[in-house]
Amino acid sequence: MRIGIDVGGTNTDAVLLGDDDAVLAAVKSPTTSDVSSGITASLAALQGVRAFDPSGVRAVMIGTTHFINALVEANRLAPTAALRLGLPATAALPPMVDWPQRLVTAVSGRAYLAHGGHEFDGRTISALDPDELRRHAADMAAHGVRSVAITSVFSPVNTEFELRAAEVLAQELPDVAISLSHQIGRIGLLERENATIVNAALRELASDIVGGLFAAVAGAGIDAPIYLSQNDGTLMDVEHARRYPVSTFASGPTNSMRGAAVLSGVTTCAVVDVGGTTSDVGVLTRGFPREATTEVSVAGIRTNFRMPDVLSIGIGGGSLVRGGGSSVTVGPDSVGYRLTERALVFGGDTVTATDIAVAAGRADIGDASLVAHLDPSVVKAALARIAADVADAVDRMRTSSQPLPVVAVGGGSVLLPDHLAGSGEVLRPENFAVANAIGAAIAQVGGEVDRVFTIEPGRRGDVLEAARAEAVERAVANGAVPSSVEVLEIDEVPLPYLPGGATRIRVKAVGDLSLAPGAASDRREPAAVGTRG
Amino acid sequence: MSSAVASRQLREVGLDEVRAISRGAAVLGTGGGGDPHIGALMAAAAVRAHGPVALTPLAELPDDAVVLPVAMMGAPTVMVEKIPSADQVGRAVDVLTRHLGLRVTHVACIEAGGVNSLVPVAAAAELGLPLVDGDGMGRAFPELQQVLLTLTGVRATPMAVVDEKGNCAVLDTVDNRWAERLARSVTIDMGCSAMISNYAMDGAAARRGLVPGTISLAASLGALLEPGAAGDDPAGAVAEHLGGRVLATAKVVDVERRTTTGFARGTAVLEGSGEHAGSTMTVDFQNENLVLRAGGRVLATAPDLICLLDTATGAAITTEQLRFGHRVSAVVAPCDPRWRTPEGLALAGPAAFGYPDDAVLLEGVPA
Numbered sequence: 001m002r003i004g005i006d007v008g009g010t011n012t013d014a015v016l017l018g019d020d021d022a023v024l025a026a027v028k029s030p031t032t033s034d035v036s037s038g039i040t041a042s043l044a045a046l047q048g049v050r051a052f053d054p055s056g057v058r059a060v061m062i063g064t065t066h067f068i069n070a071l072v073e074a075n076r077l078a079p080t081a082a083l084r085l086g087l088p089a090t091a092a093l094p095p096m097v098d099w100p101q102r103l104v105t106a107v108s109g110r111a112y113l114a115h116g117g118h119e120f121d122g123r124t125i126s127a128l129d130p131d132e133l134r135r136h137a138a139d140m141a142a143h144g145v146r147s148v149a150i151t152s153v154f155s156p157v158n159t160e161f162e163l164r165a166a167e168v169l170a171q172e173l174p175d176v177a178i179s180l181s182h183q184i185g186r187i188g189l190l191e192r193e194n195a196t197i198v199n200a201a202l203r204e205l206a207s208d209i210v211g212g213l214f215a216a217v218a219g220a221g222i223d224a225p226i227y228l229s230q231n232d233g234t235l236m237d238v239e240h241a242r243r244y245p246v247s248t249f250a251s252g253p254t255n256s257m258r259g260a261a262v263l264s265g266v267t268t269c270a271v272v273d274v275g276g277t278t279s280d281v282g283v284l285t286r287g288f289p290r291e292a293t294t295e296v297s298v299a300g301i302r303t304n305f306r307m308p309d310v311l312s313i314g315i316g317g318g319s320l321v322r323g324g325g326s327s328v329t330v331g332p333d334s335v336g337y338r339l340t341e342r343a344l345v346f347g348g349d350t351v352t353a354t355d356i357a358v359a360a361g362r363a364d365i366g367d368a369s370l371v372a373h374l375d376p377s378v379v380k381a382a383l384a385r386i387a388a389d390v391a392d393a394v395d396r397m398r399t400s401s402q403p404l405p406v407v408a409v410g411g412g413s414v415l416l417p418d419h420l421a422g423s424g425e426v427l428r429p430e431n432f433a434v435a436n437a438i439g440a441a442i443a444q445v446g447g448e449v450d451r452v453f454t455i456e457p458g459r460r461g462d463v464l465e466a467a468r469a470e471a472v473e474r475a476v477a478n479g480a481v482p483s484s485v486e487v488l489e490i491d492e493v494p495l496p497y498l499p500g501g502a503t504r505i506r507v508k509a510v511g512d513l514s515l516a517p518g519a520a521s522d523r524r525e526p527a528a529v530g531t532r533g
Numbered sequence: 534m535s536s537a538v539a540s541r542q543l544r545e546v547g548l549d550e551v552r553a554i555s556r557g558a559a560v561l562g563t564g565g566g567g568d569p570h571i572g573a574l575m576a577a578a579a580v581r582a583h584g585p586v587a588l589t590p591l592a593e594l595p596d597d598a599v600v601l602p603v604a605m606m607g608a609p610t611v612m613v614e615k616i617p618s619a620d621q622v623g624r625a626v627d628v629l630t631r632h633l634g635l636r637v638t639h640v641a642c643i644e645a646g647g648v649n650s651l652v653p654v655a656a657a658a659e660l661g662l663p664l665v666d667g668d669g670m671g672r673a674f675p676e677l678q679q680v681l682l683t684l685t686g687v688r689a690t691p692m693a694v695v696d697e698k699g700n701c702a703v704l705d706t707v708d709n710r711w712a713e714r715l716a717r718s719v720t721i722d723m724g725c726s727a728m729i730s731n732y733a734m735d736g737a738a739a740r741r742g743l744v745p746g747t748i749s750l751a752a753s754l755g756a757l758l759e760p761g762a763a764g765d766d767p768a769g770a771v772a773e774h775l776g777g778r779v780l781a782t783a784k785v786v787d788v789e790r791r792t793t794t795g796f797a798r799g800t801a802v803l804e805g806s807g808e809h810a811g812s813t814m815t816v817d818f819q820n821e822n823l824v825l826r827a828g829g830r831v832l833a834t835a836p837d838l839i840c841l842l843d844t845a846t847g848a849a850i851t852t853e854q855l856r857f858g859h860r861v862s863a864v865v866a867p868c869d870p871r872w873r874t875p876e877g878l879a880l881a882g883p884a885a886f887g888y889p890d891d892a893v894l895l896e897g898v899p900a
Contacts, residue, residue: 089697090616092575092655119724120611126698153615189614190574294854396858401786493853504610 001057002515003222004441005042006255007031007064013437014042016052021262021442025050026434035066036212043220054221058515063229063255063440066209067202067245072299074106077201078177081145082109082193083136083169085116085161086153089125095151095193100300107201110143112136116161117153120452120502125153128161130168137172148173149200151181151193157452177203184246184305186450187504191295191304198301199246206245210238227513229439232306233258233288234446234510237479249298250307251440257282257289257308258442259435260407264427269405270394272426273435274412276318277334281311281393283404287442288488288510290399306448313393317412318343319353321382328381330356330389344370353415356382363414383417391421409435443513446488447474448506455501464490464505471507480511543666543749546654547585551576553755558650559849560754560771560864561747563838565820566647566673567609568851571616576651579622579658586654587663589639591745598736600665601626602641603656604649606677606694606716607726612648615726618697622652623659625730628693628701633733641665641739643680643732645747646673646821652728664748669732671744671869672838675820677716678709679881681871682732685742692716692731696723744869758847767847768862771840777866777895780825780832781814782807782844785859801841801855803863816841816863818852823886825863831893833865836872836881840864867895 001024005014008031016025027045032038039062046052070076082095095111096104103109114132117125140148148169152161162180169178179200185192210228217226227235231250241248257271267287273280283290289308296307314332318339322329330353335342342348344355345366351374357363359371359379398404406423408416409432416426431438449471455463468487475485491506543550555573558566580586594600603626605612630637640657643649645668657664669680677689689712695701702719706712712731720727734742756762757770764770772779783803790799798819805812814832817824822839825832833839841850844860871877873894879885882892 086615088618088699091619092617092622093571093578097578098574117615119615120608123724125615125724187610187614189616190571395784396860399857401857 001052002059002061002441002443003043003046003057004437004439005039005060005062006252006436006440007035007038007062007066008252008436012038012042013434014046015434015437015441016046016050017438017441023431023434023438024052026431026437028433034212035064035209036216039213039216040219043216043222055223057222057224059224059443059513060217060222060226061229061235061440061443062213062226063251063436064209064248065252067206068249068298070202070205071198074103076205077107078147078204079108079144080110080147080149080197080201081112081140082197083112083114083148083150083165084193085114085128085151085165086125087113087115089117089153090189093190096197098190098302099194103299103301107197108144109197110140110145112139114165116165118155118158118161120154120157121454122158128164133165133168134172137169140176141173145176147177147179147200147203149179149181149193149196151189151196153189154187155180155182156187156450179203179243184244186304187452188295188304191302194301195246195303195305198298198303199244202245203243207242210242214238227443229255231308232291232446233439234444235513246305249305252436253280253282253310254289254308255436255439256409257284257439258287259437259439260409260429260432261287262438262442263409263429263431263435264407266405266407266427269407270397270423272390272394272406272408272413272416274408274410274415275316276339276412277314277316277336278312279315279390279393279412281313281390281397282308283397283399286488309397311393311397313389315353315386315389315415317352317354317357317415321351321353321356324375324378326381328378328385330382330385353382353386353412357414383415386415387417387420390416391423394420395422443515444510445475445478445480445513446508446510447471447476447478447480448508449474450504450506452502452504455503457501464492467505467507468509471509475509475511479514481514482511485509485511541749541753542590542746543588543752545585545587546576546580546664546748548577548580550752551580551651551654553752553759554650554654554748555755556758556848557751557754558646559851560758560840560842561650561671561751561838562646562673562821562849562851563840564818564822564850564852565675566644566649567612569648569651571613572605572648572651572655575617575622576654576658579655583658583661586657588666588748589663591665591667591740591743594639594665594736594739596735596737598638598739599635600639600641600734600736600739601629601637601730602643602669602732603653603728603730604643605652605726606729607720609648611725615697615724617726617728620659621695621697621728622656624701625693625695625728626656626660628695628703629691629730629733632691632693632703635733637662639663639665641743642668642748644668644670644673645744645751646670649673650748650751665739665743666748667739667743667745668747669743671747672836673821674881677713677731679885680732681744681869681877682734682742683709683880684871684874684876685738687732687734687738687742689713689731691733692729694719694723694727694729696727760846768842768844768864771842771847772864772866775838775864775866777838777864779862780865781805781809781812781827781863783809783814783861783863785855785857785861787857788855799852803861806860814863817888819886820852822852824883824888824890825865831890833895834883834888834890834892835886836868836877836892837894838866838868840866865895
């Protein structure tokens with residue numbers, strides 16, 4: 001047995017899965033501001049639905065939006081310093097140059113520039129200067145800095161200076177948490193540095209929350225490892241979660257997509273998650289969400305860590321329906337959480353997409369007699385509008401002309417037709433309401449390589465093979481069963497304007513999490529953390 | 534730019550203009566030229582530190598003005614990682630000024646498309662000099678000699694190449710092609726992102742060889758593309774502003790990429806939609822979009838501007854961002870008339886990029 005829990009902004013979903021991944025029990029409860037009491041309540045509720053022996057639980061997987069919410073609300077962020085290695089380069093744009101002032105203030109952000117950094121091919125820009133770092137450390141201590149983000153130019157190519165600077169700082173500031181950019185982001189200095197600073201600012205909170213999760217699970221008598229789900233749909237152990245809270249930022253949509261795949265049995269598909277205000281469309285390839293290739297803004301900060309590629313359109317159960325005949329519009333504005341007062345079927349005065357679904361006999365919500373007067377041609381036109389817009393969104397997310405099956409989840413999915421133009425049948429799995437928690441419970445771990453390689457003529461095969469082997473090794477180091485690891489993605493991008501075969505290669509490997517007793521990620525003795533989760 | 538629509542003449546570049554230029558320069562980049570984002574951040578930081586940059590219309594340049602263009606050379610991918618040092622942008626101009634023994638009066642842009650539309654704004658702010666409202670191409674091209682100045686006889690050298698460490702090279706070459714070749718070698722040794730200053734010229738030569746008004750044009754294009762500003766046909770609005778035409782609305786159905794001699798080459802296949810439904814088009818690119826075809830027939834080629842814009846927002850899509858499912862509008866706009874001469878076509882027409890096709894240029898452009 002394993003337990004999956006998704007702590008969303010509004011609801012906490014929890015599921016108990018059998019060893020064959022069958023859903024044994026599922027519960028939904030309101031999210032509490034105190035994480036541990038919410039988890040305790042969810043575990044008790046699961047016991048209430050179906051009694052189970054806590055010692056038979058082999059793993060607990062948790063997805064949480066707590067960390068991203070803490071950033072958006074600028075709440076409980078640690079006083080943080082950004083140390084950048086690269087002088088004399090990069091001084092034109094110091095750390096946090098593009099941040100909203102509100103967040104710079106919230107993290108008491110201090111920026112330090114020092115010598116170091118590498119060129120694109122691994123040569124040094126300038127030597128690391130330990131004395132310079134010690135002077136910066138003294139200034140950090142004088143200003144009460146409690147967490148430091150270290151970013152060195154081209155550290156995805158050469159990690160040496162970030163590691164050495166961390167050693168120097170750790171000697172000077174033994175109680176300060178240190179985050180290293182090469183473990184968090186990709187090439188693109190400002191975006192990687194931003195993600196690292198955000199991570200650093202969340203370290204203290206992460207430690208508290210992880211401690212709370214640990215206590216809550218132990219309190220329920222469960223003696224099994226705990227994992228947190230990451231943006232890319234893989235898991236990390238609690239020690240990793242303490243160190244890399246940013247890795248949880250987009251786990252919500254990811255869990256929902258992965259849960260949809262398990263529930264429907266389709267692992268390469270488009271997932272349409274229809275909520276109250278928006279429909280979010282993502283694409284799964286062999287069970288994993290496709291990642292966004294461009295920068296992602298979080299709370300107004302540009303970052304480049306791994307996030308799922310999600311297209312949101314303004315169509316949901318609460319969308320306003322206007323006009324008549326062929327000019328019917330649906331959304332993008334919505335009555336949102338006030339659906340139960342404003343929609344016609346609940347006695348309100350506003351025509352919403354939910355009213356259309358009830359009038360068309362697709363849903364049985366509220367009082368159907370209150371929408372009996374709606375013009376059938378308007379109902380038909382509104383449904384056609386929704387079908388066309390969702391079909392278009394799915395089409396935009398496809399990466400090839402191959403048809404892609406569509407799986408619909410979320411409360412608003414009744415709005416979707418049974419067939420979508422260009423995609424065919426829409427699959428509607430059972431248990432879609434707890435897709436998030438099921439997504440969290442799917443135990444796989446990953447390893448990734450993302451670097452600029454020099455490919456000499458005739459050596460492309462060897463270089464790719466070395467990159468694949470490194471990704472597989474990292475997955476195993478992160479707790480994957482070696483025989484189960486497979487390479488999920490290889491992305492090879494020649495760098496323009498650069499002769500000499502410089503090529504950026506990304507390889508991602510995943511495998512099943514080892515659940516054997518005494519496995520590397522036993523929660524009581526956390527193993528060394530892999531370089532990437 | 535030979536645009537039929539006059540852009541409002543800007544007199545200075547402040548923070549709002551930096552943002553607008555960045556958006557417009559992405560369109561003029563015709564798919565290449567590098568992401569203007571870093572250039573915009575650098576220009577904004579310099580403007581915050583030193584105040585807005587005065588913009589001098591080309592027509593107002595005195596004959597004896599000393600104009601030094603400045604640009605970033607190398608890989609945009611490197612520039613987003615190894616950001617220049619604070620003084621590096623201005624130093625290329627300083628080095629060349631000292632070498633020439635002249636007192637520089639104006640900074641200028643080599644290209645109006647992409648990141649190099651804004652690097653000179655940062656340099657002008659650092660140096661406290663006015664910027665000329667014009668550039669050497671009216672768009673973006675990959676190689677240093679591909680500027681109108683080559684046609685009007687301005688030499689690319691002496692040329693300064695500086696890195697962030699304080700190294701500088703001053704090149705003196707036999708022609709502009711050699712300047713490209715040697716400067717690129719130096720740039721790679723400097724870590725693949727360097728600041729250059731070259732094509733030193735007086736005011737009269739600048740008026741003969743630069744495309745007038747392109748900074749203002751980028752800013753007005755950018756203003757047109759502010760969210761909500763262009764109505765429901767932003768690509769049409771861009772085409773009209775550039776005196777061009779929307780040749781296709783389409784969906785990207787395939788993108789094939791390969792790399793040869795350091796350039797990202799490839800072909801995007803577009804499936805027509807709306808009034809273009811049923812037709813299939815292709816765009817050949819080498820960093821920039823260069824040849825647009827439909828059913829074996831060439832519709833447009835460089836040196837005209839072939840811009841792929843997001844149909845919904847009008848935002849420019851770079852050749853690196855192109856992927857299946859993108860809804861794009863292909864806008865073709867006329868290049869500067871000087872590019873349409875036999876010499877201009879030899880320098881930047883399809884043959885200069887290795888395509889066998891003859892140049893096909895938008896009709897109705899006054900020569």
